[in-house]
Amino acid sequence: MSALIKVEGLTRVFDVSKPWLNRVIERKPRALLTAVSDVSFEIEENSVYALVGESGSGKSTIGKIMVGLVPPSKGKVEVDGVDLATEKDNAKVEAVRAEIQMIFQDPYASLNPRWRVRNIIAEPVAAKGGDTKGLAEKLLEQVGLSAADASKYPHEFSGGQRQRICIARALASNPKIIVCDEPTSALDVSVQSQVLNLMTDLREELGLTYLFISHDLTVVQHMADKIGVLYLGRLVEEAPRDRLFSAPKHPYTQMLFDAAPRMDAFGREVEPPKGEIPDAINPPPGCAFHPRCPIAIDRCRTERPLMRPIGDTRVACHRAE
Amino acid sequence: MSTPVLSVRDLVVEIPTRHGILRPVDHVSYDIHAGEILGVVGESGAGKSMTGNAVIGLLDPPARITVGQILLSGEPVHALKGEKLRRLRGKRMAMIFQDPLTSLNPLLTVGEQLEETILEHMNVSQAEARRRAVAQLEEVGIPAAEARIGSYPHEFSGGMRQRVVIALALCAEPELVIADEPTTALDVSVQAQIIALLKRLCRERGVAVMLVTHDMGVIAEAADRVAVMYAGRLAELGPVREVLTRAHHPYTAGLMASTPLASQGRKRLVQIPGAMPRLGNLPQGCAFHPRCDRAQDVCRRDPGPTLDAYRGRAACWFPLNTEEKAAT
Ligand SMILES: Nc1ncnc2c1ncn2[C@@H]1O[C@H](COP(=O)(O)OP(=O)(O)OP(=O)(O)O)[C@@H](O)[C@H]1O
Ligand SMILES: Nc1ncnc2c1ncn2[C@@H]1O[C@H](COP(=O)(O)OP(=O)(O)OP(=O)(O)O)[C@@H](O)[C@H]1O
Ligand code: SF4
Numbered sequence: 001m002s003a004l005i006k007v008e009g010l011t012r013v014f015d016v017s018k019p020w021l022n023r024v025i026e027r028k029p030r031a032l033l034t035a036v037s038d039v040s041f042e043i044e045e046n047s048v049y050a051l052v053g054e055s056g057s058g059k060s061t062i063g064k065i066m067v068g069l070v071p072p073s074k075g076k077v078e079v080d081g082v083d084l085a086t087e088k089d090n091a092k093v094e095a096v097r098a099e100i101q102m103i104f105q106d107p108y109a110s111l112n113p114r115w116r117v118r119n120i121i122a123e124p125v126a127a128k129g130g131d132t133k134g135l136a137e138k139l140l141e142q143v144g145l146s147a148a149d150a151s152k153y154p155h156e157f158s159g160g161q162r163q164r165i166c167i168a169r170a171l172a173s174n175p176k177i178i179v180c181d182e183p184t185s186a187l188d189v190s191v192q193s194q195v196l197n198l199m200t201d202l203r204e205e206l207g208l209t210y211l212f213i214s215h216d217l218t219v220v221q222h223m224a225d226k227i228g229v230l231y232l233g234r235l236v237e238e239a240p241r242d243r244l245f246s247a248p249k250h251p252y253t254q255m256l257f258d259a260a261p262r263m264d265a266f267g268r269e270v271e272p273p274k275g276e277i278p279d280a281i282n283p284p285p286g287c288a289f290h291p292r293c294p295i296a297i298d299r300c301r302t303e304r305p306l307m308r309p310i311g312d313t314r315v316a317c318h319r320a321e
Numbered sequence: 322m323s324t325p326v327l328s329v330r331d332l333v334v335e336i337p338t339r340h341g342i343l344r345p346v347d348h349v350s351y352d353i354h355a356g357e358i359l360g361v362v363g364e365s366g367a368g369k370s371m372t373g374n375a376v377i378g379l380l381d382p383p384a385r386i387t388v389g390q391i392l393l394s395g396e397p398v399h400a401l402k403g404e405k406l407r408r409l410r411g412k413r414m415a416m417i418f419q420d421p422l423t424s425l426n427p428l429l430t431v432g433e434q435l436e437e438t439i440l441e442h443m444n445v446s447q448a449e450a451r452r453r454a455v456a457q458l459e460e461v462g463i464p465a466a467e468a469r470i471g472s473y474p475h476e477f478s479g480g481m482r483q484r485v486v487i488a489l490a491l492c493a494e495p496e497l498v499i500a501d502e503p504t505t506a507l508d509v510s511v512q513a514q515i516i517a518l519l520k521r522l523c524r525e526r527g528v529a530v531m532l533v534t535h536d537m538g539v540i541a542e543a544a545d546r547v548a549v550m551y552a553g554r555l556a557e558l559g560p561v562r563e564v565l566t567r568a569h570h571p572y573t574a575g576l577m578a579s580t581p582l583a584s585q586g587r588k589r590l591v592q593i594p595g596a597m598p599r600l601g602n603l604p605q606g607c608a609f610h611p612r613c614d615r616a617q618d619v620c621r622r623d624p625g626p627t628l629d630a631y632r633g634r635a636a637c638w639f640p641l642n643t644e645e646k647a648a649t
């Protein structure tokens with residue numbers, strides 16, 4: 001199998017300094033926040049690649065870079081052999097861009113309340129001058145709603161139904177790849193399964209490839225083929241799903257698995273993990289996880305571990321074996 | 322058995338609107354004993370927060386209690402108002418919200434807020450209040466508490482802020498703590514720390530805790546008993562292991578089955594069709610019947626099933642998993 005998407009050395013730095021005058025008065029230096037730091041991975045066609053990590057680990061930023069909402073500071077994203085940053089042929093870039101769509105976490109905020117569902121769904125196609133006749137109706141049925149819903153407004157739908165509308169809109173331009181940023185986090189459990197099943201069905205029917213972003217380990221375990229674990233903007237481990245869950249190699253991945261609440265762990269008493277995620281503006285030197293790591297050695301405090309393969313896992317830890 | 326710390330009897334909360342009267346809490350009854358954590362689960366809008374707010378006397382008008390009783394260690398408190406209610410709140414019962422900033426005053430240091438609360442509710446000197454404030458911060462796991470006591474809320478991280486809120490809730494040694502989604506805004510590692518802290522404090526101090534959350538994993542790990550709410554009503558109430566592994570109410574069973582579980586692998590998830598009805602739009606009889614695959618005619622008839630329908634455990638005419646376990 002060949003990789004449909006290649007991400008190489010992806011880095012994104014945000015300038016989060018206070019305004020110039022405040023900096024001068026308070027004698028503060030410029031503050032640069034590295035949201036994504038030298039991240040590389042590949043996604044195979046028709047597979048689900050999941051990114052997990054806690055708040056602020058850079059998941060959404062990577063998703064936004066993929067769909068072109070945020071430019072990278074360094075590194076590149078290659079889709080179907082086209083480097084989105086350097087490709088000179090605009091038509092080619094446009095064509096590839098149209099193949100990647102995004103679904104967001106909040107189905108309430110991402111639909112224009114004043115538009116009818118028909119226009120919301122067809123807009124991306126209409127904007128390119130495409131044929132939109134009957135398109136919304138067809139897509140609504142495909143996502144489990146009815147054609148008659150096309151003339152309604154978003155407020156007439158529940159959260160789960162709105163997320164279906166978002167999915168229909170993403171499907172309108174016939175994408176190959178969908179970046180799903182926490183697509184079920186705002187939904188209730190009883191509705192979450194409806195949306196996850198729909199996404200699984202669509203992947204099979206339409207041959208879609210997903211970049212699936214989530215902080216919910218059980219959802220990721222259910223959906224993903226391969227999983228990348230992020231910590232402070234860095235990819236710390238990547239492995240096929242079953243391998244990651246049966247043999248996590250990075251101490252952070254292990255900590256995350258231990259800490260996640262489990263439905264079958266009645267009255268479980270475990271020593272909770274120590275510490276919190278450090279400030280992303282001044283990340284610890286060396287391995288960013290070293291201040292919380294139970295097995296850190298001197299080398300971890302000075303030298304940033306590179307990704308290296310161990311079996312079919314890739315892991316960025318000096319001590320992993 | 323001893324008198325429960327909290328006893329909610331047949332509680333009804335109503336909101337008058339232009340389109341009629343809504344009932345976000347509809348004949349709810351439960352007890353919480355000293356040293357016990359009662360988990361309250363249910364989807365968004367099920368009435369979890371409204372129940373907690375009613376207990377602690379924080380309902381926003383026009384919502385108000387119209388029927389029922391709330392007993393704190395046997396003493397009716399649902400009719401208290403003004404100063405009496407304010408003194409009870411903070412002293413004998415305390416609340417922890419999802420967003421720590423709603424409970425903290427940004428203009429006062431955490432030490433000032435703790436001392437103020439202690440002085441208001443306990444008969445101690447200023448120096449003793451300060452000593453207790455530091456001890457309380459230490460107990461909830463703030464490192465270098467003595468040094469941090471002069472810091473303002475914004476100088477703490479989200480997880481540390483929630484610890485401060487817990488310290489504030491506990492400093493007057495309340496009998497009852499209501500924690501409404503206390504970890505929803507936090508990362509898993511910090512969530513694990515906060516849940517462990519709540520469990521320890523509940524056990525060591527014998528506090529009764531009502532833990533509102535929509536996370537079944539948190540419920541399984543922290544709660545002794547669980548109340549499942551649906552459309553303002555109690556659908557099921559029982560010991561946590563029993564309810565989660567042998568649900569009697571079809572809604573609870575559906576919730577459990579639709580949650581992805583490691584052991585299920587890649588199987589299709591079970592779906593509950595539809596969504597919870599809005600309050601103004603409740604079906605007759607059992608509010609769950611339009612989504613229920615066990616529903617029969619009686620389920621569509623008023624009055625709907627109440628918890629007594631099956632031995633006080635599930636509000637359902639046709640509960641699941643009811644065959645007696647073989648006596649061994
Ligand atoms: N436009 C921006 N300007 C400044 N900082 C930003 C911007 N976007 C993101 N960040 C910062 O970059 C880091 C990564 O953010 P990102 O939203 O990618 O995280 P995430 O993993 O999606 O987190 P969450 O789980 O909370 O959604 C965070 O520290 C965030 O504050
Ligand atoms: N002022 C109001 N007017 C009308 N309905 C209201 C009002 N305030 C609350 N409600 C309704 O009361 C119901 C109960 O709300 P409550 O906040 O208790 O839900 P919850 O179970 O805590 O949900 P969540 O998980 O979203 O916090 C909801 O259906 C809500 O829409
Ligand atoms: S009472 Fe009837 S409709 Fe309601 S949950 Fe039980 S079987 Fe289903």
Ligand SMILES: [Mg+2]
Nearest residue numbers: 059060061181
């Ligand atoms: Mg995000």
Ligand SMILES: [Mg+2]
Nearest residue numbers: 369370371501
């Ligand atoms: Mg609530």
